[in-house]
């Protein structure tokens with residue numbers, strides 16, 4: 394089961410989690426980070442690295458954030474012309490620079 398980043402990450406974004414992820418599947422929006430559920434290998438390394446306790450395994454996560462993390466990759470984000478999909482690595486892609494509509498309104 395993939396891991397999910399919740400509300401505690403918003404406007405924190407210290408990126409401790411990204412340094413621990415062995416598959417580089419934690420992507421950067423504008424105010425929050427998002428885990429790609431198709432690329433996450435469910436290792437749990439990011440959960441213990443997060444100083445805000447923002448990361449939880451998906452069945453324990455807030456359902457709104459569980460769905461929103463998926464939508465970051467499957468929906469066309471504001472200002473973009475296609476969905477991110479599964480880029481295969483957050484570092485080469487760089488910051489996406491935009492959030493989902495739900496996170497933008499928090």
Ligand code: SF4
Pocket residue numbers: 398401402403405406407408409410411426442443444445446447448
């Ligand atoms: S470690 Fe936690 S608070 Fe920091 S960027 Fe990652 S999810 Fe957000």
Ligand code: SF4
Pocket residue numbers: 395396413414415416417418419428432433434435436437438439440
């Ligand atoms: S659970 Fe592991 S693979 Fe998934 S996002 Fe966290 S560190 Fe990366």
